[in-house]
Amino acid sequence: MSTLNILYVDDEPDIREVAQLSLQLDPDIACHVVDSGTKAIEGLREQQWSPDLILLDVMMPAMDGPTTLATLRTLPAHAETPVVFMTARAQGFEKERLLGLGAVAVIPKPFDPMNLAKELRAIYRTCTAA
């Protein structure tokens, strides 16, 4: 199985830790983790990170998920990098709104730690096959 490089952005330390542990269940996932949208954009722009997929928390202080998504879409290298939002507010209208911003999927919090890696692999497969 090919390595899937994921950039994961979440300000909440406990959730970050669980998600990291969950993604480690798949040995072919390489995960880079940052705690803010600002750091994600800095890494993408200045250190030229090149994730296959970006997993983005919605509500974060300073730069929230939607703002981070809009900013990274201005970077030519990431104009089409698949973005998956993760949010505790994944009800109908909010989910539609987030998908309308250009995310390929929305994962509700709490997520299933045993299946997060599989879910992200399936999302990535779907959006790259399209």
Place this chain on the structure above:
Amino acid sequence: MTALQSSMEALRLRFIARAGDDLLQLRTQAQKGAMTAEDLRALVHRLAGSAGLFGYPAISVLASAVEDDVIETGMSASLPDLMLALENVIAKASHRPPAG
């Protein structure tokens, strides 16, 4: 117990420890309204996201309801229910025998 389960248990205990501080903040808010709506929203949003992850779905649901109210009106009539649920979780955790 797998490495993931064991790490989740450690994080659950950390969640419980922090729940005491969260409860204190919510009590102060209920009595004095000391927090801004944005700070209150951030606190209950964190609870909504993490409580379910650590096995407390009722807290997650209540925290989401409070968050919805705070977004709409800046306050929530469900705050006492959330505080009660947190009190119950903390009380049960303090009577739970250590794992292993």
